[in-house]
Amino acid sequence: MKTSIPGPRSQELTKQLGDIQNVAAIHFFCNYDESRGNYLVDVDGNRMLDIYTQISSIPIGYNHPALLKLMSIPNNLSTLVNRPALGILPPENFPDQLTESLLSVAPKGMGRVQTMACGSCSNENAYKAMFIWYRNKERGHKSPSEEDLSSCMVNQVPGCPDLSILSFMGAFHGRTMGCLATTHSKAIHKLDVPSFDWPIAPFPTLRYPLEEFTRENAQEEARCLEEVEDLIVKWRQKGKPVAGIVIEPIQAEGGDNHASPDFFVSLRKIARKHGCAFHVDEVQTGGGNTGKQWAHEHWGMEDPADIMSFSKKLLTGGFFHKDEFQADKPFRIFNTWMGDPTKNLLLTEVLKVVRKENLLAEVTRSGKALMDGLYDLQAKYPGLLSRARGVGTFCAIDVCDDATRTSILVKARDKGVLLGGCGDRSIRFRPALVFKDYHVNIFLNIFNDVLAEHK
Amino acid sequence: MKTSIPGPRSQELTKQLGDIQNVAAIHFFCNYDESRGNYLVDVDGNRMLDIYTQISSIPIGYNHPALLKLMSIPNNLSTLVNRPALGILPPENFPDQLTESLLSVAPKGMGRVQTMACGSCSNENAYKAMFIWYRNKERGHKSPSEEDLSSCMVNQVPGCPDLSILSFMGAFHGRTMGCLATTHSKAIHKLDVPSFDWPIAPFPTLRYPLEEFTRENAQEEARCLEEVEDLIVKWRQKGKPVAGIVIEPIQAEGGDNHASPDFFVSLRKIARKHGCAFHVDEVQTGGGNTGKQWAHEHWGMEDPADIMSFSKKLLTGGFFHKDEFQADKPFRIFNTWMGDPTKNLLLTEVLKVVRKENLLAEVTRSGKALMDGLYDLQAKYPGLLSRARGVGTFCAIDVCDDATRTSILVKARDKGVLLGGCGDRSIRFRPALVFKDYHVNIFLNIFNDVLAEHK
Numbered sequence: 001m002k003t004s005i006p007g008p009r010s011q012e013l014t015k016q017l018g019d020i021q022n023v024a025a026i027h028f029f030c031n032y033d034e035s036r037g038n039y040l041v042d043v044d045g046n047r048m049l050d051i052y053t054q055i056s057s058i059p060i061g062y063n064h065p066a067l068l069k070l071m072s073i074p075n076n077l078s079t080l081v082n083r084p085a086l087g088i089l090p091p092e093n094f095p096d097q098l099t100e101s102l103l104s105v106a107p108k109g110m111g112r113v114q115t116m117a118c119g120s121c122s123n124e125n126a127y128k129a130m131f132i133w134y135r136n137k138e139r140g141h142k143s144p145s146e147e148d149l150s151s152c153m154v155n156q157v158p159g160c161p162d163l164s165i166l167s168f169m170g171a172f173h174g175r176t177m178g179c180l181a182t183t184h185s186k187a188i189h190k191l192d193v194p195s196f197d198w199p200i201a202p203f204p205t206l207r208y209p210l211e212e213f214t215r216e217n218a219q220e221e222a223r224c225l226e227e228v229e230d231l232i233v234k235w236r237q238k239g240k241p242v243a244g245i246v247i248e249p250i251q252a253e254g255g256d257n258h259a260s261p262d263f264f265v266s267l268r269k270i271a272r273k274h275g276c277a278f279h280v281d282e283v284q285t286g287g288g289n290t291g292k293q294w295a296h297e298h299w300g301m302e303d304p305a306d307i308m309s310f311s312k313k314l315l316t317g318g319f320f321h322k323d324e325f326q327a328d329k330p331f332r333i334f335n336t337w338m339g340d341p342t343k344n345l346l347l348t349e350v351l352k353v354v355r356k357e358n359l360l361a362e363v364t365r366s367g368k369a370l371m372d373g374l375y376d377l378q379a380k381y382p383g384l385l386s387r388a389r390g391v392g393t394f395c396a397i398d399v400c401d402d403a404t405r406t407s408i409l410v411k412a413r414d415k416g417v418l419l420g421g422c423g424d425r426s427i428r429f430r431p432a433l434v435f436k437d438y439h440v441n442i443f444l445n446i447f448n449d450v451l452a453e454h455k
Numbered sequence: 456m457k458t459s460i461p462g463p464r465s466q467e468l469t470k471q472l473g474d475i476q477n478v479a480a481i482h483f484f485c486n487y488d489e490s491r492g493n494y495l496v497d498v499d500g501n502r503m504l505d506i507y508t509q510i511s512s513i514p515i516g517y518n519h520p521a522l523l524k525l526m527s528i529p530n531n532l533s534t535l536v537n538r539p540a541l542g543i544l545p546p547e548n549f550p551d552q553l554t555e556s557l558l559s560v561a562p563k564g565m566g567r568v569q570t571m572a573c574g575s576c577s578n579e580n581a582y583k584a585m586f587i588w589y590r591n592k593e594r595g596h597k598s599p600s601e602e603d604l605s606s607c608m609v610n611q612v613p614g615c616p617d618l619s620i621l622s623f624m625g626a627f628h629g630r631t632m633g634c635l636a637t638t639h640s641k642a643i644h645k646l647d648v649p650s651f652d653w654p655i656a657p658f659p660t661l662r663y664p665l666e667e668f669t670r671e672n673a674q675e676e677a678r679c680l681e682e683v684e685d686l687i688v689k690w691r692q693k694g695k696p697v698a699g700i701v702i703e704p705i706q707a708e709g710g711d712n713h714a715s716p717d718f719f720v721s722l723r724k725i726a727r728k729h730g731c732a733f734h735v736d737e738v739q740t741g742g743g744n745t746g747k748q749w750a751h752e753h754w755g756m757e758d759p760a761d762i763m764s765f766s767k768k769l770l771t772g773g774f775f776h777k778d779e780f781q782a783d784k785p786f787r788i789f790n791t792w793m794g795d796p797t798k799n800l801l802l803t804e805v806l807k808v809v810r811k812e813n814l815l816a817e818v819t820r821s822g823k824a825l826m827d828g829l830y831d832l833q834a835k836y837p838g839l840l841s842r843a844r845g846v847g848t849f850c851a852i853d854v855c856d857d858a859t860r861t862s863i864l865v866k867a868r869d870k871g872v873l874l875g876g877c878g879d880r881s882i883r884f885r886p887a888l889v890f891k892d893y894h895v896n897i898f899l900n901i902f903n904d905v906l907a908e909h910k
Contacts, residue, residue, distance in 0.1 A: 009547075016550040020558065020567055024785035025542050032537040032546050033530075043547045054540040055791045067536040072529070075488075080535070081522040081801065082487040083770070085509040089485050092464075092498045095471040103475065112475055117572040118792060120579075124631040128648050135647040149642040153624075155650035159642070163649050169608075175790055176579040177633030187604040187614070188786055192590040193583050194618050195610035196649060312791060315538070330479035331643055335630055336510045336767060337573060342797070346536065 001416050007044025035062035038432055038439050040418060048413065049442060052420040056284050056430035057312040059350045070349045079341050086115070086338040094341065101348040102318065105293045107308050110320035115339025119283040119311035120174030125333050126307045126319045127178050130244035130277040131163055132332060133325050163243040164198040164235055166228065172253030173246055173281050182246050185254040199231035199242060203251055204259045208387040221263040225270065232274045244277035249295035252284040255423020256396030258389055261299040268301065280305040287313025288354060288433045291364035291392030298391060315350065316343035359433040367392035369437050370429065373444040381451050395429040396422065404454060411450045417443055456871050462499025490517035493887055493894050495873060503868065504897060507875040511739050511885035512767040514805045525804045534796050541570070541793040549796065556803040557773065560748045562763050565775035570794025574738040574766030575629030580788050581762045581774045582633050585699035585732040586618055587787060588780050618698040619653040619690055621683065627708030628701055628736050637701055640709040654686035654697060658706055659714045663842040676718040680725065687729045699732035704750035707739040710878020711851030713844055716754040723756065735760040742768025743809060743888045746819035746847030753846060770805065771798035814888040822847035824892050825884060828899040836906050850884040851877065859909060866905045872898055
């Protein structure tokens with residue numbers, strides 16, 4: 001580290017950007033040219049081990065040689081400069097590219113995929129697909145009535161029906177208005193924005209270490225599942241039936257809240273029993289950080305979901321779905337761009353690298369080293385740390401309070417480790433898939449020094 | 456033209472893609488490598504004059520040499536492969552790049568800009584900015600109460616207030632759930648998706664040619680403005696105050712519906728009088744097609760709007776806004792990517808080309824030729840065509856009925872001209888900014904042949 005963070009050049013640029021935008025969230029400015037692998041370099045020449053990776057969105061580290069090579073191929077130039085309206089005029093290689101990239105990692109039972117520009121757009125369109133599916137079912141797959149068609153033009157029932165999506169307290173599904181109605185992680189995300197009266201179920205609050213609280217945790221999960229069923233019934237009685245349930249396999253933004261595979265298996269059954277669609281949001285959990293391509297694979301289910309959305313590490317947004325969730329008519333799930341072939345191109349190469357370098361196995365290995373280290377540190381600093389938890393390198397640990405967490409994050413950064421927070425007082429670990437054992441060791445040593453200062 | 460459209464290769468690919476997605480909206484597959492300027496080439500070797508340009512989103516034609524050169528510069532590689540979380544870790548050149556690109560075309564009075572991934576995201580966030588602004592005003596710029604903060608977490612008032620956005624019948628502002636509540640162009644966009652009870656005003660239905668119906672049109676606009684004020688009062692009484700008014704300078708998707716500058720001037724005054732924000736949506740009208748960078752410049756106003764959103768030809772989404780519409784806290788207008796520096800890079804070059812080649816003047820020139828030609832054809836085929844209208848090359852003409860329009864669009868395509876429809880029975884012209892006089896002539900000749908067949 002050459003300067004404190006933000007350094008003088010970052011401060012200068014923040015001031016400059018402050019004339020154009022709100023800069024209160026800016027950490028520092030980056031030199032992406034000089035960044036490599038797990039290391040992010042800032043504009044003051046500081047080099048940091050990046051365990052936050054642009055809010056968990058860099059899959060195989062900075063400036064991976066395979067991606068640099070890909071973008072240098074003259075044949076790819078026309079993809080970079082001619083962005084098509086994919087829904088009406090796709091490029092020749094579009095079906096092949098979807099097959100080589102997204103379909104090669106299609107989740108069980110979901111053989112269809114629609115790309116979108118970002119995570120929020122993906123969830124918004126997944127919700128629309130669930131509403132359309134639900135209403136088609138209600139209509140017995142008959143054509144909409146004249147009243148449906150005329151009332152929807154003025155936002156009224158029956159054309160715009162009073163349907164709902166059930167979400168969980170602590171969830172994060174995005175910030176556009178449909179998504180935001182299912183996001184319940186932080187007040188500042190939702191304050192002042194009109195919303196829908198949709199049901200919100202409690203997410204299990206598990207006690208750690210899990211093996212010591214098996215019975216209590218099972219009870220807690222049963223309580224939440226019971227509440228889900230109650231809410232579905234209650235909202236049906238209110239005239240706002242639940243068309244779909246949306247859930248993250250691990251509540252990420254909300255504080256890395258885990259639940260057991262049994263919980264998800266039971267929830268899936270409840271959805272089926274009540275005729276609700278089941279949407280798994282893998283925007284943050286997907287892409288390999290848990291040691292599997294999708295976090296829901298850890299549930300071991302044959303029929304895990306009806307719809308699964310993704311973005312971030314997949315570089316393009318989108319959602320997989322079962323055949324029956326394909327809209328019955330064109331232009332219902334539609335927008336101008338419908339994704340971006342440049343991102344599909346990059347994703348194809350990323351997935352090749354992941355397979356060639358066997359990165360999911362690497363993640364499992366370094367994830368174990370990371371968890372072992374976190375358990376040791378939490379034993380060493382019991383007043384500071386608790387609730388170490390994780391799958392693969394998708395890990396988190398709690399700090400005694402928010403102020404101490406902030407201080408730890410700042411001090412770690414000053415010593416060259418970039419971390420992010422989540423929930424009220426958790427630190428989340430979100431390294432790239434190229435994060436190895438020795439990066440874990442570098443991190444643990446620095447983290448230990450930081451914690452020692454807080455003891 | 457070498458085959459009918461879609462040709463055999465397009466049909467084969469459509470079948471292949473049909474196993475992955477809904478393909479009912481696919482026109483044909485494209486060979487973007489071979490496409491040049493105003494000409495789109497399909498996978499069967501057909502070369503078409505493109506006057507639809509990927510739903511109005513290609514600014515300077517296909518494979519413009521300046522863009523190909525830009526994407527070949529090794530210095531730009533790291534931008535292509537390392538997508539940052541712009542809201543927290545922007546690249547060094549970000550402020551300069553915003554200054555050179557978007558700020559160089561900032562609309563009057565709106566010196567701040569926020570990039571977003573697409574048009575819907577831009578409008579969603581613009582709406583949020585208006586709601587935040589409105590509530591801050593209501594709170595007297597004091598901190599939110601404990602009740603605000605706790606109620607918003609469960610989607611309830613007062614934290615999630617019952618505010619509304621006033622929109623116009625025939626409007627199109629996007630398809631995510633907030634935007635969709637203000638979109639009223641086609642039922643199929645809205646059917647089955649829950650919505651908000653927000654006020655919808657009539658948009659003026661003008662009679663053409665405008666100079667013959669001055670008095671009638673002024674009356675019609677006055678009627679609509681009166682209705683706007685009535686709705687604002689009515690929704691305030693309903694307890695759902697109008698936080699903002701959103702309008703397109705020309706309703707594009709809804710049928711190329713124009714209104715006079717006077718109408719917009721009066722509407723702006725009404726917004727100010729009632730304390731509503733005024734949001735001009737230039738997603739389709741912006742970028743130069745009207746002969747000015749932004750269509751609202753034709754109004755000649757000093758203070759045209761509080762917020763102005765864009766996307767499509769700007770290659771990146773986003774919105775400009777006045778200082779007072781900047782959210783008071785970080786993470787209120789936020790998401791992972793907040794746009795894409797690759798698109799900013801392309802936009803900077805596009806704007807350079809527009810200036811260097813003086814393309815806005817070209818648009819005005821070829822727009823006049825296009826309108827003259829449309830007037831001639833409408834005089835020649837009075838039973839077929841009516842209501843020729845336009846500004847610059849942002850033009851449209853009505854066909855006698857929907858079936859005839861479809862037939863004209865298909866026949867024009869078979870003769871090598873790609874056009875799009877809008878509204879119930881309009882054809883919209885959306886060429887790139889490099890569409891010249893001689894392209895107009897090529898088009899008019901072919902169009903005349905097509906019309907002759909329908910006489």
